[in-house]
Amino acid sequence: MKEAAAADPIRLLALRETPLSLDEVHAAVGDAYAGGTALFVGTVRDxxxxxxxxxxxxxxxxSAEQELRRVAEKVVADFPVVALAAVHRVGRLQVTDAAxxxxxxxxHRGEAFEACRRLIDDLKHTVPIWKHQHFADGTEEWVASC
Structure with missing residues (x-):
């Protein structure tokens, strides 16, 4: 049986003002050793x-990118991760945009699901990203952490 590659499993981490690509993130975690890939997309709801x-x-x-790396490194340390990727938008997004x-x-799939869940949950709770919501009635609201 082939051993997992010794390469850094953190393949892609970024904060971007441009639209996110599901294909790019999926390709970043592709690996012949991996039997399961879990992917989460958070979108702007109405x-x-x-x-x-x-x-x-x-x-x-x-410090957000540095904190994102710290979160990713913790997930890699706690789970048998073959590859990991995380990207988050900054700037103005419309309803249905990927955030x-x-x-x-x-x-294995179970490990992938658990690691992916930890990654998104820790990202949302610890990476310093703030959401400024605009409502249809013209009011606005800031929400700490994404």
């Missing part, structure tokens, strides 16, 4: 707390 949302703006602290895409591949 409501929050019963209020219609028209757009979001994401802002990131200058975040994370993916993890592992030798």
């Amino acid at each position: 409501h929050d707390g019963g209020r219609p949302v028209t757009a979001l703006e994401y802002s990131a602290h200058p 975040v895409i994370v993916a993890v591949s592992c030798a």
